[in-house]
Amino acid sequence: MKITINGDATEVSDGLTVAGLLVERKVKMPEMVSVEVNGEILKREDFSATTINDGDAVEFLYFMGGGA
Amino acid sequence: MNLTDEQVERYSRHIILEQIGAAGQEKLLAAKVLIVGAGGLGSPAALYLAAAGVGTLGIADADAVDLSNLQRQVIHHTADVGTAKVASAGARIRSINPDVRVREHPVRVQASNARDILRDYDFVIDGTDSFASKFLLNDAAWFTRKPLSHAGILRFEGQLMTILPGKSACYRCLFREPPPQGAVPSCSQAGVLGVLAGVIGCLQATEAIKHLLGIGQLLTDALLTYDALTMRFRKVPFRRNLECPLCGENPTVTELAGAPEQACDLSKGCNCAC
Ligand SMILES: [Zn+2]
Numbered sequence: 001m002k003i004t005i006n007g008d009a010t011e012v013s014d015g016l017t018v019a020g021l022l023v024e025r026k027v028k029m030p031e032m033v034s035v036e037v038n039g040e041i042l043k044r045e046d047f048s049a050t051t052i053n054d055g056d057a058v059e060f061l062y063f064m065g066g067g068a
Numbered sequence: 069m070n071l072t073d074e075q076v077e078r079y080s081r082h083i084i085l086e087q088i089g090a091a092g093q094e095k096l097l098a099a100k101v102l103i104v105g106a107g108g109l110g111s112p113a114a115l116y117l118a119a120a121g122v123g124t125l126g127i128a129d130a131d132a133v134d135l136s137n138l139q140r141q142v143i144h145h146t147a148d149v150g151t152a153k154v155a156s157a158g159a160r161i162r163s164i165n166p167d168v169r170v171r172e173h174p175v176r177v178q179a180s181n182a183r184d185i186l187r188d189y190d191f192v193i194d195g196t197d198s199f200a201s202k203f204l205l206n207d208a209a210w211f212t213r214k215p216l217s218h219a220g221i222l223r224f225e226g227q228l229m230t231i232l233p234g235k236s237a238c239y240r241c242l243f244r245e246p247p248p249q250g251a252v253p254s255c256s257q258a259g260v261l262g263v264l265a266g267v268i269g270c271l272q273a274t275e276a277i278k279h280l281l282g283i284g285q286l287l288t289d290a291l292l293t294y295d296a297l298t299m300r301f302r303k304v305p306f307r308r309n310l311e312c313p314l315c316g317e318n319p320t321v322t323e324l325a326g327a328p329e330q331a332c333d334l335s336k337g338c339n340c341a342c
Binding site: 006007031032034036039040041043044059061062063064065066067068 | 105107108109110137141194195196197198199202219220221222225226227241242243244247248258260265291293302304305306307309311
């Protein structure tokens, strides 16, 4: 199916959960990512129960702690 | 407050802007902005806010200038190595613009002092370099209802958001709690493009000025991300989270807490897991 990830149209496997998507996209440190699907921030506990659908807009938002 | 002839000339490029004018410049001169961290983000923010004539600038930083800071912390010069950052930044600000009163806070902002330090300011700029400090400032801004510009940088990427406590989403609406300690590399470990800090710090200063003047639209309820390598800016909207542990309907964070982790600094023998 086709979804957008951080604004880029991307082909991913059908029927993925958010947790599965993080694996498929090889996100190395999922604990470092907040995930937004169609404008809603997901709870981390819901990553494995939330299914991604064709056409969804997914944002991976990374922790960034630097500043000095 | 009436502008002197010299001020009319100094700020003429502001005053000529319809959205600022003499009245706006007077607002800036009466305003108080706190910059937490006189580092990569805080340096450009402080320089521009000083030049802009923000009348009171608070600088909070407990560190001294290190040689490895100079690649990006442009408010400090080579001769300042070893000097307290608040003193170095303060001297530079006064030299740029004697209209600015500098308040030096030579301390690390933490749970015990954050409310007292933030209390007297109109806007807060987060230029800190640890998650503990970023969450602490977000929480302190909420409890004191102070507008905050949050930002983070790493390698070639940066992000920022503006928070109007009680009115717009906070940092915890997006990132509920700090990541596991050591899970995230710090700038000293992973590196950071010096000029990236300048780009993001200047955006934070822009937000401060807009807020003080009440012009434009603030970067609220959205995270702006910037990738210097692809030169791509993206504004990712998100909403205030009803389940936010701080500003949600059933908050679990009800007071400032948590000892600050030391900012990771390899030059001082970093022993964190990053
Ligand atoms: Zn919140």
